[in-house]
Amino acid sequence: SQQGEEDPQALSIQEGENATMNCSYKTSINNLQWYRQNSGRGLVHLILIRSNEREKHSGRLRVTLDTSKKSSSLLITASRAADTASYFCAGTGNQFYFGTGTSLTVIP
Amino acid sequence: NAGVTQTPKFQVLKTGQSMTLQCAQDMNHNSMYWYRQDPGMGLRLIYYSASEGTTDKGEVPNGYNVSRLNKREFSLRLESAAPSQTSVYFCASLWGQYEQYFGPGTRLTVT
Numbered sequence: 399s400q401q402g403e404e405d406p407q408a409l410s411i412q413e414g415e416n417a418t419m420n421c422s423y424k425t426s427i428n429n430l431q432w433y434r435q436n437s438g439r440g441l442v443h444l445i446l447i448r449s450n451e452r453e454k455h456s457g458r459l460r461v462t463l464d465t466s467k468k469s470s471s472l473l474i475t476a477s478r479a480a481d482t483a484s485y486f487c488a489g490t491g492n493q494f495y496f497g498t499g500t501s502l503t504v505i506p
Numbered sequence: 507n508a509g510v511t512q513t514p515k516f517q518v519l520k521t522g523q524s525m526t527l528q529c530a531q532d533m534n535h536n537s538m539y540w541y542r543q544d545p546g547m548g549l550r551l552i553y554y555s556a557s558e559g560t561t562d563k564g565e566v567p568n569g570y571n572v573s574r575l576n577k578r579e580f581s582l583r584l585e586s587a588a589p590s591q592t593s594v595y596f597c598a599s600l601w602g603q604y605e606q607y608f609g610p611g612t613r614l615t616v617t
Contacts (some may be wrong), residue, residue, distance in 0.1 A: 400549070429604055440510070440608030441549070442594055485547060490604055493564060494539070496549040 402487050402497030410503040415476045419500040421487030422467075428490050430463055430483045432472050435499070444472075444485075479506045508532050510609035513595050518615045519587040527582040527612050529597030535607070537600035538580040539564075540572060542593040543611075549596065555580055587616045 402423040411417050423430070429448045433441040434492055447454045447463045447470065454461045460473040482504045487497045510531045519525055531538065536557045541549040541564075555574040564606030569591060571583045584591060594613050598606040 403585075431604060433606075440610050441606070442608070443605045468544050488606075492549055493554070494606065495551075496541075498546060498548040505542075506613075 400444055402489055403486060404485070404497045404500040406500060407498070408501045408503075410505065411477055413477060413479055413504055413506050415477055417477050417481070417502055417504070419472045419485050419502070421470045421472070421497050423470075423487070423489045423495065423497070424468065425489065425491055425495065427465075427495075430461075430470050431490065432459075432461060432470075432489045433486045433488060433496075435486065437483070442487060474502075477502075477504045479504050508545050510597055510599055511531070511553050512595075512609035514612060515610065516613050518617065519584075520617055521573075521588060523587050524583070524585050525587065526584075527595055527597075527614075528579070529581065529609060530579045531597075531599040531607070532578065533599060533601065533607065534577070535599035535601060538574065539598040539600070539606065540570075540580070540582045541596045541598065542566065543596060544593050551584065552595075587614075589616045592616045 403448045405420045431446045432444045445456045447461045458475045463470045484499045484501045486499045489495045513528045539554040540552040550566045553572040555561045558577045573581045594611050597609040
């Protein structure tokens, strides 16, 4: 059974706009991570937020975590065409549980 | 550093054939993982190995076997391939406690 779900499944925006993706998960986690996958490639780790943190920033990325709602969001500010990719959340408990992904298209 | 490497990149099998997917990492990581990725399903864990000499089942282990040959290598074997095993397979290793490094994937088609 899938442990996480991202919303929306697909998102298309203009370059320079902000992109927000949401993730909901089912089980208790120690931390939550976001990964990016370019077409035909493996996943690349972007950012980790621990279960006792509420918000974290890294460059143009902002991640929030609400453990009471079992949800997280990833905000990419000032998007670029190179941000076009699929984005996955992954909760870490005893194992890694990946969500179904959001496909982001940034139009130049 | 090559990171995580996987071979082959592409493979077509007939139903009932067997094959082994190879994975190697040169980062001295202890833990390694095998996932499959299907459209709309995200990544699902097949097997993982927390350290050399140990392996454990993940979410979808049926039809697969694994071998942790040494600290560098973690192979995935399909003994009798089925069309339901058509997928993209990713190997990953774990840095520290939380950050996974992924290989480029193997695209497998079973006809």
